[in-house]
Amino acid sequence: GENVEQHPSTLSVQEGDSAVIKCTYSDSASNYFPWYKQELGKGPQLIIDIRSNVGEKKDQRIAVTLNKTAKHFSLHITETQPEDSAVYFCAASIWTGNQFYFGTGTSLTVIP
C-alpha cells in the first residue's frame, strides 16, 4: 500500500516568516494530495489540495507544490500568523482507491 512520510514533526517560526512542510509518497499511482489543518481538540479541516495534473496551487498565503517525478509535495505558508499554529497533515490517495493515506503530522508553532 501507499506510504506517506512527513517532515518535520515539529516546526517553530517567528510571526511573519514562512513555513514549509514536506511529504513524500511511495505509490506512483497516487494522484490526489490534500492538506489538513487540525487545531487542538478539533477535527482536521481541508485547507488546500492538489491533483497530479497540476504542479502548484495557491490560495492567499498558502501554496502547495507537487513533484511527481520525485514523488514529493510540500505545503508553503507565507507571512505566518499566530492563528496558523496547529497540526498539519498531508495525505495521498488514488482515484480508484478507497482511502487516504496520511502523514504523521507537523506541529507548527508561530511565535508572536
Place this chain on the structure above:
Amino acid sequence: DGGITQSPKYLFRKEGQNVTLSCEQNLNHDAMYWYRQDPGQGLRLIYYSQIVNDFQKGDIAEGYSVSREKKESFPLTVTSAQKNPTAFYLCASSKGTGNYGYTFGSGTRLTVV
C-alpha cells in the same frame, strides 16, 4: 448548515465494556470513514463505508464494529476485544471514494478507566 456531528465529545469506558460512538452527517455524502488518532502516529483507518448496508475493514479493524443502516449515520462500536482503546476517534465523510476531500467531525476522545 451542513456538517458532520460526532457525539459524545468525551467518553469514559470501564475495561470489558462495549461503547458506541455516534457519527451523523447531513451533507448527502455517500462515503463515511472512521479513523483513530494517537500521538505521533497520524490517522489510521478503522472502517469505511461507500454505500448503505456495506462497509469494509481498514488497517486496524480488530476490536471494532460498525453499521451503515442509513446514509446519514455510521456508528462505531469499540468492543472489549480492543486491547488499547484509549484514543481520539475521528469520523469523516466524502462525496465518494478516491479524489474527494474529507469533511471531518470534531472527534470523540475515549478513555478507558
